[in-house]
Structure formats: C-alpha cells, structure tokens
Amino acid sequence: RKEVEQDPGPFNVPEGATVAFNCTYSNSASQSFFWYRQDCRKEPKLLMSVYSSGNEDGRFTAQLNRASQYISLLIRDSKLSDSATYLCVVNRFGNEKLTFGTGTRLTIIP
Amino acid sequence: SQTIHQWPATLVQPVGSPLSLECTVEGTSNPNLYWYRQAAGRGLQLLFYSVGIGQISSEVPQNLSASRPQDRQFILSSKKLLLSDSGFYLCAWSGRGQGTEAFFGQGTRLTVV
Numbered sequence: 001r002k003e004v005e006q007d008p009g010p011f012n013v014p015e016g017a018t019v020a021f022n023c024t025y026s027n028s029a030s031q032s033f034f035w036y037r038q039d040c041r042k043e044p045k046l047l048m049s050v051y052s053s054g055n056e057d058g059r060f061t062a063q064l065n066r067a068s069q070y071i072s073l074l075i076r077d078s079k080l081s082d083s084a085t086y087l088c089v090v091n092r093f094g095n096e097k098l099t100f101g102t103g104t105r106l107t108i109i110p
Numbered sequence: 111s112q113t114i115h116q117w118p119a120t121l122v123q124p125v126g127s128p129l130s131l132e133c134t135v136e137g138t139s140n141p142n143l144y145w146y147r148q149a150a151g152r153g154l155q156l157l158f159y160s161v162g163i164g165q166i167s168s169e170v171p172q173n174l175s176a177s178r179p180q181d182r183q184f185i186l187s188s189k190k191l192l193l194s195d196s197g198f199y200l201c202a203w204s205g206r207g208q209g210t211e212a213f214f215g216q217g218t219r220l221t222v223v
Contacts, residue, residue, distance in 0.1 A: 034211050043200055043214035044154070087154070089212075096142050096161055097169075098204065098212050102153030 001026050006088050006101035014109050017078050021104045023088030024070045032091040033064055033071045037084045038103065044087055047073075075106075083108045112137035116201045116215030123222055129174075129188040131218050133201030136182065141203040143184040144212060145176055148198040160184060196222045 006023045013019045025033075033050035048055065050062040050071050061074040071090075075082055088101040116133045123129060135141050142161055146154040156169045158176035166176050173192050177185045184201055198219050202212040 032210075041198075041219070043217045046211050046213065049211060096204075097156060097159060098144070098202075099156070100146075100154040 003027060003099050004088055004090050004101040006086075006104050008102060009105040011104065011106045012109055013078055013106065015078060015080060018074065018076045019078055019106065020072055020074045021086055021088075021106075022070050022072050023101050023104075024068075025088075025090045026069070027090075027092055028066075028069065029092050030069075030090040033062075034089040034098075035060075035062055035071075035073050036087040036089055036100075038087055039084050044100075047086070078108050080108050080110060082106060112203070112213065114201065114203055114213055114215045116218060118218060119216060120219045121221070123191050123220065125193055125222055126190050129186070129191050129195070129220070131186040131199055131201075131220075133184045133186075133215055134182055135184075135203045138182070138203070138205070140181060140206050142206065142212075143178060144202040144204070145184065145186050146200040146202065148200065150197070154200065158186070191222045193222050196220055 004025050035047040036044040037047045038044040048057050048062050050064050054063045059076045063072045085103040085105045087103045089098050091098050113136045144159045145157045147157055148154050160166050160178045163178055174188050198217050200217045201215040204210045204212040
C-alpha cells in the first residue's frame with residue numbers, strides 16, 4: 001500500500017461548483033499535512049497546511065480525520081483559475097521527509 | 111525573505127554525458143534540502159534529502175548522486191546519463207525541525223536524447 005494515496009482524477013467541474021478531494025495516508029505516525037497546487041509544467045506551491053481542528057482560507061477548506069487517516073480539501077465557488085493538480089503531502093513524526101501523493105487533476109469548465 | 115534558486119530551467123543532454131544541477135537557498139540557515147524527480151504525468155519521487163552539510167540520504171537506487179558542499183547549496187549529479195533520467199527535477203527546502211512545509215525551486219526539465 002502506498003504511503004499517500006489520492007484519486008488521480010481528472011475531475012471536470014463546472015465553474016461555480018463545489019469540489020472535494022480526499023487523500024488517505026497509511027502511517028498512523030504521520031504528523032503534519034499539507035495541500036500543494038501544481039500548475040502544468042511548474043513547481044508545486046503550498047496551498048495550505050492542514051490542522052487537526054480543520055482550517056479555512058477563503059474558498060478553500062482543509063480537514064483532517066485521524067481516525068480514518070485521511071485529509072480532505074474542499075473548494076467552493078470554483079474558478080477557472082483553480083484548474084491545476086492538487087498534491088497531498090504528509091510528514092511522519094521523527095522524519096524529515098515529506099511524502100507526496102501523485103496528485104488529483106482538476107479542470108474547471110466555463 | 112527566503113528564496114530558492116535552481117538552474118538551468120531546461121536542459122537537453124545526450125545519453126552518457128555528465129549532469130550537474132545546482133540549487134541554492136537564501137535567507138535561511140540550516141535548511142533541510144531535497145531533490146525530487148517528476149516523470150511526465152506522474153507524482154513526485156524523492157531522490158535525496160539532506161539535513162546538513164555533507165549529510166545525504168538516498169531514497170532510491172539510481173544513476174544519480176547528490177552533494178551538499180555548503181549549508182545552502184545542494185547539487186545533483188550524474189557521471190553518465192541514461193534515457194530514463196529524463197524528467198522534471200525539483201529542488202526544495204524546508205525549515206529545521208519536523209512538520210514544516212517545503213518550498214520549491216522553479217525546476218529543471220531534463221531531456222536525455
């Protein structure tokens with residue numbers, strides 16, 4: 001089983017809709033969680049950290065479910081500019097490595 | 111503010127030629143440094159990471175090596191490139207300690223021909 005798993009998509013979503021992605025992780029010792037966004041042929045950029053209590057940044061909401069070992073990203077009122085690949089990242093306690101999921105590709109349709 | 115520089119942006123190299131990609135970080139001390147590779151349409155594969163000068167951890171057996179001659183300099187090398195070395199190479203840094211996010215350089219798109 002992969003350490004971090006994401007549905008690769010693609011998700012094709014009409015503009016203005018709400019879309020949600022999940023990401024599961026296999027190691028219960030995972031400590032820190034992030035969502036990154038990667039545009040085509042560009043480097044990944046940090047979108048948001050994921051906190052235990054859940055957190056929101058504008059139209060984006062991240063949630064952590066430790067019992068079921070998954071994190072989620074919700075995008076409300078989606079914009080054309082949200083089209084990208086979204087990468088889930090986890091870090092294990094006592095480990096300097098960040099492990100990336102393979103990403104979920106999102107396309108917002110006008 | 112911290113910045114990370116990676117060069118070159120694109121590179122076309124013949125099979126069997128050597129490789130040297132350089133990455134430098136500014137505005138921070140003692141960063142953790144990483145080299146990732148992303149094949150076309152695939153996820154990020156961690157190749158090497160370093161927690162200090164001269165300290166290199168290799169994640170997968172491969173045709174590549176890494177060195178950290180200075181605190182904020184990370185170099186990815188190969189003596190002889192293979193076709194399978196083609197990909198998008200990304201350098202990243204994170205702050206000291208666990209659980210901090212990573213920040214990426216612009217990447218080098220390597221094509222081995």
